[in-house]
């Protein structure tokens with residue numbers, strides 16, 4: 001993929017031991033990088049969505065773990081490994097739903113177990129190597145998903161997306177926005193509808209910013225307008241990301257995704273979920289077993305407003321994700337290929353082929 005404005009944006013930079021993250025809470029107004037020096041900085045950046053999007057939090061946390069682990073100044077290998085695992089557990093507690101976070105941290109600690117290191121210095125080198133490989137593999141996975149995803153789309157299509165699964169939600173290119181960037185470069189002339197994505201406005205602040213910056217035709221709509229643009233016949237496909245896909249194909253993604261999937265079914269529009277294998281969790285049987293992050297009510301009535309938009313003390317319910325039932329998902333796009341129903345069998349087969357390559361499967 002050749003570069004254009006947006007694809008020159010690097011959400012996670014690691015250079016000469018320094019970790020910089022594009023602070024996504026400041027977008028679209030300001031493009032500011034923050035430096036992460038400690039595990040507390042990293043936890044805070046994940047919790048407050050300065051870095052967000054399932055693959056991006058996995059990559060960032062891997063570097064965050066390394067940044068803290070290099071501070072170990074003892075000489076015991078056992079103690080170093082224990083210290084590293086404690087950092088991993090701490091970082092994993094920042095957000096529960098996206099499996100990429102615990103997946104990346106486990107890859108980091110497993111790399112130490114596998115390497116049979118003879119001193120902490122070797123262990124630190126191993127951790128850096130692993131973090132860089134997680135970073136590189138995510139870029140490659142996004143590019144591959146872009147090509148597979150583009151094979152399902154045609155020039156001139158109207159495409160609706162929810163939340164942000166773009167460049168800044170990953171190491172580069174995005175998951176469900178990757179085919180849009182590839183198609184844009186190849187003259188497909190897509191017309192994209194971006195749901196604003198209440199309450200944290202990832203669609204408005206991030207997706208419309210990214211696509212606009214790249215010169216893609218994007219129209220921002222409120223979440224409750226999706227049915228209207230579908231009914232008008234303006235949407236030929238829905239593309240979304242995923243935070244965790246269970247073994248039966250149920251996929252957790254940003255709150256509101258399942259409503260879009262149900263609408264798409266009603267209007268006969270294909271619904272494509274982009275799920276790198278790092279987001280597939282065969283240890284979780286169904287969507288009911290996925291822990292859904294609950295966030296503060298202030299995000300609904302206060303965060304983006306000059307004054308509170310609800311009476312003081314009103315009760316709130318603010319789940320950050322919902323689960324789209326597998327029956328609404330037309331196809332799952334991974335970096336290894338496109339998976340169709342029956343998902344319970346086909347996801348397992350895909351992951352089996354991948355087994356041993358990433359040390360992830362525990363079945």
Ligand code: MRU
Nearest residue numbers: 052053054165169175241242254
């Ligand atoms: O709360 P967020 O902004 O981290 O939620 C992000 C999403 O739901 C994305 O769609 C998902 O992580 C996939 S990102 C490639």
